[in-house]
Amino acid sequence: MKGKFTYDYPRAALTTDCVVFGFDGENLKILLIKRGIEPYQGKWALPGGFMRIEETTDQCAQRELKEETGVSGVFMRQIQTFSSLNRDPRGRVVSVAYYALINPTLFNSIVITAGDDAADARWFNLEDVVSVKFLAFDHQIIIDTAIEKLRQEIRHYPIAFELMDERFTIKQLQTVYESILDKRFDRGNFHKKMVGTSANSIEFKMEVNNVMEDILYYNRPRKELKKNTGILIDTGEVVSGVKHKPAKIYRFDRSRFEELVRNSDFTFDF
């Protein structure tokens, strides 16, 4: 079986690595695998592995994640390709990096499938994985790039919902944004922006210097102009068992979102 495949020119090996993000309700987490074999045996690394000749890199990333965690059909986006000359001691290995977003249901269903190269797996808090030096290969750089990419994308695309259950409260959504962007939002403003109501201006008459004049009074709410993008749908249900006003439960209307993007210069920016 050795040396079966020959080429006229040397070829690099192709791998995929995947930065798996999960959300436990409070913090953003990253899944790491403890390597069971050399190189970097015993070190923590990203799930991933060599691309087979009959699959795309997308399929490879999905397959490797399934082999090592048991989850499939995961939301995944390509980050970029890493090709430093000495990034792998086994030789010339080029890796296409992905990030994956895991919703709570999948998050809880993950079972560590013991295998050749996976001795253990664990969810790490973001702050424990950023700028530390215990990772295999160039996986520290890949993770830092992934976080940057995730932060960029959540500011412009509705990917936060991939980290949440289909039904959620605005407060939960806000927590996802806050933990990814590492930034606090005003509760009321976040609520209004997400649900989609906004204030407006109103004209009224006023006596100025004993003369009636039209005065423009800015930014006073005008009820009839409140607008709702309809991106979040009120399910009519509320959370129960809390000792305060129960929060409404919403779900994300993806087709409504895509319709808005198509038919207008609608943006979804934070």
Added chain:
Amino acid sequence: MKGKFTYDYPRAALTTDCVVFGFDGENLKILLIKRGIEPYQGKWALPGGFMRIEETTDQCAQRELKEETGVSGVFMRQIQTFSSLNRDPRGRVVSVAYYALINPTLFNSIVITAGDDAADARWFNLEDVVSVKFLAFDHQIIIDTAIEKLRQEIRHYPIAFELMDERFTIKQLQTVYESILDKRFDRGNFHKKMVGTSANSIEFKMEVNNVMEDILYYNRPRKELKKNTGILIDTGEVVSGVKHKPAKIYRFDRSRFEELVRNSDFTFDF
């Protein structure tokens, strides 16, 4: 020399392809190469080629562009990696795609270096290359992805300057934005936003119903509050030989821009 390199498992070949954008002062252009060899001989394709084992994909993209056009040290960014199973008739070829931005000086210095695989080269207008079907491989998809990426990035990063000479007028800058985003901007507003002055609010007293009151009057320009980000530096020079008020010539202050990004939540969005 044949069959010299053997591996235990089959390996895909790795290539880079580069979408080269240029600007002729009016329109955004894309550089295409007419293929001199099979496959797709005589078809137009992106400059690019096989990665050597001792170089990174970044270096490969730069080298291939230099071999085929003579220009080096070009601004280049990775787009993404394409790995469809049948994207290349020669077999399993995975390609890392880049886009490059060429400034007018380089634009005019490009010489077509006749080689094995480059029979001819030409600048195409964007609209002649989008959604047409005469390109080799999956290069149509790569170009469409590149344009989307370029549009995304110019909205948030100061990459427009890579398409221009070091010294430029605001009008020229606007033309670059307009042709990339395929959208018209208001001349005055674009100017103010770029140079960095903005209006503000002002308080003054007014007699209302025979009583003096403080009135907040919004959005009246308050000269002392005009702010200039300092990202564009007035060189003090102006264009000459035009039969109207000569435009000021600016240059981009990259270090000032990076300082702003570091020290504040400054954004550069269009």
Added chain:
DNA sequence: CCAAAAGTGTTCTTTATACACCCATGT
């Protein structure tokens, strides 16, 4: 009733948009 968090309203500030006006130049 009270505490607590959800949801809404109010106020002020800043930015966006449309367009008008003045300015400097070559003919």
Added chain:
DNA sequence: ACATGGGTGTATAAAGAACACTTTTGG
């Protein structure tokens, strides 16, 4: 002088930010 496009100002609209008020639940 005047046509042309550069540069600045003005008016209105919309969005953002800070925070106060109101509502609904469990104890």
